[in-house]
Amino acid sequence: MDVAAKVTSKGQVTVPKAVRDALGIHEGDEVVFRVEGNRAVLARTPDFLDLAGTISVPASKRNVAWDDIVRRTRADRVTARQ
Numbered sequence: 001m002d003v004a005a006k007v008t009s010k011g012q013v014t015v016p017k018a019v020r021d022a023l024g025i026h027e028g029d030e031v032v033f034r035v036e037g038n039r040a041v042l043a044r045t046p047d048f049l050d051l052a053g054t055i056s057v058p059a060s061k062r063n064v065a066w067d068d069i070v071r072r073t074r075a076d077r078v079t080a081r082q
Contacts, residue, residue: 001018003016003019015031024044029044029045030045031044032045
């Protein structure tokens with residue numbers, strides 16, 4: 001799908017309705033622009049809360065403070081390098 005839009009004097013672009021509908025973009029959603037060569041790609045950023053429950057977490061790692069997880073991960077990496 002190719003849909004044109006004009007850039008305003010402030011550098012703003014309205015994302016055309018057909019594009020918003022195709023990407024499922026709604027008011028308040030965040031988007032990301034990625035520059036690839038001489039073009040830009042627009043994508044809706046994922047809602048990371050939608051990922052909740054999609055990865056199983058072993059019981060031994062549930063309800064652990066984030067600092068402890070980072071500490072363990074770093075220690076495991078050091079051990080793996082030796």
